[in-house]
Amino acid sequence: MTDLSHIHAAAAPRTRLAGRLKLALGVFAIMAVVPPVAQALDEPFVVVIATRMMIFAIAALSLDLILGYGALVSFGHAAYLGFGAYAVAILSRAGMDDLLIQILAAMAASAVFALVTGAISLRTRGVYFIMITLAFGQMAFFFFVSFSTLGGDDGVALAARSTIAGMPLLQDAQGMFYATLILLIAVFAGLYRLTLSRFGRVLTGTRESALRMEAIGFRPFPYQLTAYVIAGCLCSVAGVLLANQAIYVSPAYMSWHRAGELIVMLVLGGVGSLTGAMIGGLVTIALEEGLARYSEHWRLGFGMILILVALFSPGGLSGLLRRLGLVRDGK
């Protein structure tokens, strides 16, 4: 039984990947024309919302690497949003406004934090892993809450958005939008390649059975820890963008609510396919912002949608698309 299923699984990827890749390319194409369409319809605020949607899509994508491919459910992933955001706040105060430097600094800080906390967290399994990552996330959260020189609980407004090679390209909404889109595509492409590589295969193997991977000679720990560090670094990029988009940084970015929301985005979109994570991030923010325009009680509608998807659509929204026949050869 197992032998046959393995042969099947080995043959399947080529066709199955095509469907989700096409869908992702379609999403990028649609996003690329959002600013001109929004301008034509005289709805400039749509560009701002779409930027936020893509920022959280990056965060959800980074979480998908460990949660979807490694079965490591991190409840502390929002901490890296905070590291990214505070890297912008701290560096811009020190006079370093360059986006690239800020991203590198955010990644370095996240890598160190992820390396230490990941090594400790990976001692545990299952729900204990969820909770120990929450613990580290909360520690980071309270650290920045008490960081009074940077506004503490209230957060701090930035003087201006970051520059790219000395040019204020992010100043207008369109520049911010396209910078975010480029980074979204880069993160997606990078993760897509990574999950198809040998490293990604081993990681997926540990998701299915850590014991079997060990039996064929792969110690899961270094692979899982590496994935944990990469996911943290990529999420901090979303944090850098979030700080720039809002021109404001606050510890609320890294609260456990946010961490839970990231998981919800991912599960809503569908785990372990990257495209699902991206769609989940986009749709969640679109729903929140869209419903909030109609009613102050938008959480009621949003919550109901989550419950309905959980009850009636296993595999989230990408599972739904697959069953409707809109995307072929899903996970």
Added chain:
Amino acid sequence: MFDLFLLQLLNGAQFGILLFLVAAGLTLVFGIMDFINLAHGVLYMIGGYVMAMVMGTTGNFWLSLVAVLPLTLAVGLVLEVLIFRRLYDRSHLDQVLATFGLVLVLSELSRIIWGSAPLSVAMPEALSGSVPLIGPLSYPVYRLAVIGMGLGIALLLWFVIARTRVGMLLRAGAANRAMVSALGTDINRLFMLVFAAGAMLAGFAGAIVSPILSVDPGMGDSILILTFVVIVIGGVGSVKGAFCAALLVGVVDTLGRMFGPILLQSLLDPAAAAQAGRTLAPMLVYVLMAAVLFWRPTGLFGRSVAR
């Protein structure tokens, strides 16, 4: 200094007892059904609101407290039948998605029904004073009563779990669900019972705390995470573990907030100590959890490693 310590110790115990009431149901639901219920904190909130509502119409504290029990039990049953029952066989992630949605729906509904402003509940006349402890110290009777009620319920739970047939099935279910089902027990009915009882305990906790804290739509959120901390430190599925961990977390959190800055002042200058104290105090519980999981990856009383 010792007086202050004693007072804070009692406050910590009272907070811990409260955490235990909420955690007991959650750890059973988690341990036996392997079900992650993020909506458990909302049941605590509903208990508080039902209390405030019945109190508002009848004005009788004890009557309201008694009314909370069947009402939260009913809420628990309805949720079980409508939603949770369909999710037992699904992955943890689907359960997280659905119960996260449920948290949003129920807190928003309570905001619509009762408004966002905090409601307060009057203390019963008989328990509103303070009793003298040793020396010049006195302590509010109501808080002692909360500790007493909590200990009573803990004892009752221990009796049910350790000495009755239902308790035996619960323990067996926590150890091996499939085997209990194969031996002819209607596991679904057992689940429903556990779930409803857990909802009732959480609702009761929300009701008895309402005169001390106020009732607001965020109260469920703030206790939920600490409850998860408690059951994970105690070991998922262990009521005894939840009890010990709840007291530990309650005392550590309360004493840490009080004495953390004071202790640090002997090491650092006052300004730095105040800054560090503010950072460290709320972190302390999470440091505790991380440390416990570092040395005992399945909690203090945890059994085999969860998948």
